[in-house]
Amino acid sequence: MRVLLSAYACEPNRGSEPGVGWNWALEVAKRGHKTIVITRLNNKQIIESVILNDLNIQFIYYDLPVKLMWLKKVFGVHVYYFLWQIGIYFNVKKKLYLLQPDIIHHITFVAIRKYSFLGFLGVPFYYGPLGGGESCSATLLRGLPVRYRLKENLRNSLNAFVKWNPISRIIFNQSRKIFCTTNESAAYLSHSFKNKIHSFPAIGITNENVILNKTSLNGNLKILYVGQFIYWKGIQMALDALSLLKTENNNFTLTLVGKGEFEPFLRKKIKRLGLSENIIWINWLPQEQLKELYQNNDLFMFPSLHDSGGMVVLEAMINVLPVLSFNMGGPGYFNNNDIGWVLDVNNKTYQNVVNEMALKLNSISKNSKEIVIKSQKCKEYISHYSWEQTVSQVYNIIENDFQNVNN
Known part of the structure; x- marks a missing residue:
């Protein structure tokens, strides 16, 4: 043809x-x-x-x-x-x-x-x-400035009008x-x-030969997020969960790679929660450097509220980095509890989801072998996509x- x-x-x-x-x-x-x-x-x-x-x-x-x-x-x-x-x-x-x-x-x-x-x-x-037809419940938008909630309502109305x-x-x-x-x-x-x-x-994804080099945690859980800084990516929920994790005396870092209009809001929230020492900010990186970052972290966090795809989820998996995501949209399609961690957010409040995320992160930080096992399964699973x-x-x-x- x-x-x-x-x-x-x-x-x-x-x-x-x-x-x-x-x-x-x-x-x-x-x-x-x-x-x-x-x-x-x-x-x-x-x-x-x-x-x-x-x-x-x-x-x-x-x-x-x-x-x-x-x-x-x-x-x-x-x-x-x-x-x-x-x-x-x-x-x-x-x-x-x-x-x-x-x-x-x-x-x-x-x-x-x-x-x-x-x-x-x-x-x-x-x-x-x-x-673009994916959506989340209004309760998961708690704490966002009014303009973002109005923007979400407009998006839902436009979708319904289709x-x-x-x-x-x-x-x-x-x-x-x-x-x-x-x-x-x-x-x-x-x-x-x-x-x-x-x-x-x-x-x-483009099939690549990635050497599995995940090892047990050295006492510091290294978490990675890659993507735009926009309200519906759910980074604000991850920060609230990490704030709870910190009260349990867990050592962790969250590396945020990207940029976007939501960055000032996130920086203020990080400061208010006392997480500044735990956060590493990086602007966009070339693909080769990004691969190194994927492989040098323990967990990819992608709490997106409505992503139709989620290319970075597949990129993380092909670089043997297990993903923590919600059961919504593209990430909910690609990720599962055999190769990563999927949180069910249906009919749950903002605080319910934050609490469950914090509990899951706490569990992961105390069971480093789970990361190695899921990393291996990522490598086997991703060939299907x-x-x-x-x-x-x-x-x-x-x-x-x-x-x-x-x-």
Whole structure:
């Protein structure tokens, strides 16, 4: 097939959305399809710095006119993304006779609230995986500034509107198949599309040979968090749990790697809880240094309140670092109590969850052999989540459906 992939975010050696766009493009090409990727012009330099050994893949770069770039600075990426989607519709429409795609597949952004208009070009259109439908109970937002709670309420309202949004319904109707990252996201789509919907994760890992070097604790539990500093990542809950852990005279460090608008709130909270001596702050790191950090810590803490994927969870696992997470969204899908620790947060208050997290951390700190055992199991388990397998699950369905279209 000639496959046209829409990947606004698409960059090599990156996590999150850019990593999704890049790795899906590579894996579709590896399946023998002529793969044409339309992405941002902003991604051109880093993409063309990578040698793609004999893969039948082509990139088309598009950005809005420079005079419209102020929209992104003033209104944020979401308005720019919406206009970019309109722009690529007309851009591809003009080139359709040259591109001659057999199918069009939207990859990034991975969000049920966003739009793609490429399904109106008269070419079989496949949508997703789409995420962003994951949510948490209001009680888990306790203690957050009002603006974040309002932001969460707005997000939930927009998700609920997807089912009735006329634009979304038309786009879903134009899609031959709709792929969602989780059942929670799929639940926001109208029941009338149920025969089109399939739930699969959007993310995977690149298989690497990692030497297992976990040893028993030396008396200091080393905890790691990697990711953006935003309110729904749940770092504030982890800090409250660590405050309780400290009262038990446990020695620990929490290394926070990342950046984001929530950092000032976190720094104030850390100071108020008396945790400053236990916290190590690190800005973003190159992937190679990040791997060392994964392998030199004992536990990866990822208390996200609604992550549709959680690429860093898989990155931790492939670097034999067991994960402590909640039973929600992508982390709840990938993690389990054989390879890590999963806390059930359903129908529980903020303080209930914090108390359980503190108890679990206390137990882990006193049972270092458990870390070594789970590290070994991580290495065995993670092979099931390669990018090849992630993409194959979806493309087995797409290829079969396209064959039915031809017949």
